[in-house]
Amino acid sequence: MPDINQVVRALEEPVRAFEWQGARVVELQIRPSGDDVDVIKVWVDLGETAVDPSGWARACEAAHATLATGFRLQVRAEKA
Numbered sequence: 001m002p003d004i005n006q007v008v009r010a011l012e013e014p015v016r017a018f019e020w021q022g023a024r025v026v027e028l029q030i031r032p033s034g035d036d037v038d039v040i041k042v043w044v045d046l047g048e049t050a051v052d053p054s055g056w057a058r059a060c061e062a063a064h065a066t067l068a069t070g071f072r073l074q075v076r077a078e079k080a
Helices: 004-017 053-064
Strands: 027-032 039-045 072-078
Touching: 004 027, 004 039, 004 053, 039 053, 053 072
Parallel strands: 039 072
Antiparallel strands: 027 039
16 A cells, blocks of 8 residues: 555645646645545635535535545545
């Protein structure tokens, strides 16, 4: 299994480029969880959008699960 930090770096660009129902990432933070050794936490700001942030987060998790390579993604999305 790859190092969690390698997976975090590999996820940065695909998550930054991810678009769902017209909403894209304005601000992004990805880091290994401090609580669980197999979790990668993703926080995104979607800016001003009508899209449901929890729906966006679920879609993002599903779209990038295979890139997580043995780790679980926890995506939290917020909007302005």
